Amino acid sequence: MSKGATVSVLYPKTASSTFDISYYLSTHMPLVADTWTKYGLKSWSVTQLSVDAPYSVHALMEWESQEAFAEALKDEGTAKVMGDVENFSSEKPVLLQGEVIGRG
Template identity: 40%
Template sequence: MATTTVLYPEGTKFNMEYYMSSHMPFVGKKLGPHGLKSWKVLEFPAGSPFCVQATLEWESQQKFETAGASPEMKEVLDDVPNFADKQPTLMPGTIKGTS
């Protein structure tokens, strides 16, 4: 399995209602067929270097890489201006352990 951590920097004008009700279901619909298994959203307190984090779990790193090059990923990223005034940082990685 692999994950992608999506981080929005502190100070981002962020519409959490849109993100949770529209964007994340859209992410699931568009990227599920490419191997996205699940997602989680965290909101950080003021003073943190980030305001929001999404963690996406993938079947494999290769599935994420294939999804990353897909037209569906472009659609997902094109939706960002609908809820955030700053672009996120994407940090993909392979899970090495869990409990």
């Protein structure tokens, strides 16, 4: 039985990268929730990473299943979600996804 799925979104940090965390939290993540909750997005969290990390921000999204995330990507609103990245980050995000196989 599936315990759900997670999608991690990591924003690379370089010497010249920029990231507007205020916009991300107040505009982008509500857009994500509005677009994808109907497909099984259960929750999300955002972590601002330490100064020495190779990424500036990590977003973790909890999904009902990997199939639910795959269906969400087919939604026409997904283009708006992905197109919004340029409004807060100078870097393209790295997406990692997988099935949850254990919880504590």
